[in-house]
Amino acid sequence: MYHQEAPNSLLKAGYSAQRQSLDRSIQALKAEVTIQQYLATHGVEVRRNRARCIVHGGDNPASFQVHSDGRRWRCHACGEWGDVIDLAELVERHADCWTAVVSLAQQFNVELPRKSDRWHDWQEDKARRHKMMRDVVAASYRRRYFRLFNDYIEAIEDPDEREQEARSIWQGLYPLALYCAQRRTQQ
Numbered sequence: 001m002y003h004q005e006a007p008n009s010l011l012k013a014g015y016s017a018q019r020q021s022l023d024r025s026i027q028a029l030k031a032e033v034t035i036q037q038y039l040a041t042h043g044v045e046v047r048r049n050r051a052r053c054i055v056h057g058g059d060n061p062a063s064f065q066v067h068s069d070g071r072r073w074r075c076h077a078c079g080e081w082g083d084v085i086d087l088a089e090l091v092e093r094h095a096d097c098w099t100a101v102v103s104l105a106q107q108f109n110v111e112l113p114r115k116s117d118r119w120h121d122w123q124e125d126k127a128r129r130h131k132m133m134r135d136v137v138a139a140s141y142r143r144r145y146f147r148l149f150n151d152y153i154e155a156i157e158d159p160d161e162r163e164q165e166a167r168s169i170w171q172g173l174y175p176l177a178l179y180c181a182q183r184r185t186q187q
Contacts, residue, residue, distance in 0.1 A: 024113040025101050026085060032110045033084050034070040041107065042091065055080050055090045130185065138174075138181035145173045 036046050044054050050062040056078040063077035074081035080090060089100040105112050149169050156162040 021113070021115065022098060022101070025105075026097075028113055029085065029101055029104055029110055030071060030083055033104055033108050035066045035073050035084055035087065036070055037108065038084050038087060038104070039066075053077055053080075055087070134178075134181045134185045137184055138177045141180045141184075142170070142173050142177035145177060146170060 039046055039051060039054060042054055044051050044064075046066060047061075049066045049068065051064040051066070052058065052061045053064040053075040055064075055075055058075075058077045060077055064073065064075045066073050072081070072083055073087060080086075085097060085100050085104065088094065088104050089097060092100065092103060094100040094103065101112070104110070146169065149166075153162055153166050153169070156165055
């Protein structure tokens with residue numbers, strides 16, 4: 001449960017960029033927020049680095065110990081321990097570490113590290129190219145499905161009615177073609 005920095009060998013072995021970003025966010029948050037600050041926001045009084053456990057809500061006013069550096073804690077009654085993120089995760093019942101990080105950053109006005117503008121530009125360009133590709137595939141599916149209705153459309157004798165029915169079919173095929181294109185481009 002305790003969040004430690006990843007060893008360099010693990011980073012070299014292929015830690016994802018997402019994990020590295022999460023690690024940077026965790027380090028920035030732990031540098032800004034101490035256990036005492038977090039406990040103060042929840043109305044827990046710390047005396048001589050001891051307090052009542054906020055995790056299990058026990059009766060012993062000295063079961064919760066804050067380490068002298070103010071960055072780690074341990075409850076001797078319930079056995080839980082960790083850093084400020086672990087504490088927030090347990091107290092606020094977050095589903096994962098990231099939601100605890102975001103919650104703490106909002107509570108204490110800590111700005112989390114942000115990816116570079118170049119990365120965001122690349123993601124936008126990638127999304128734009130992906131949309132263009134999906135639109136081309138959707139147009140292809142739409143033409144292919146429209147050909148299936150060719151005999152039906154040609155059987156209509158009135159030219160105005162034939163054109164109206166063709167337009168109706170053409171418009172109705174767009175959602176199906178788009179759905180098929182999205183499924184196709186995700187593979």
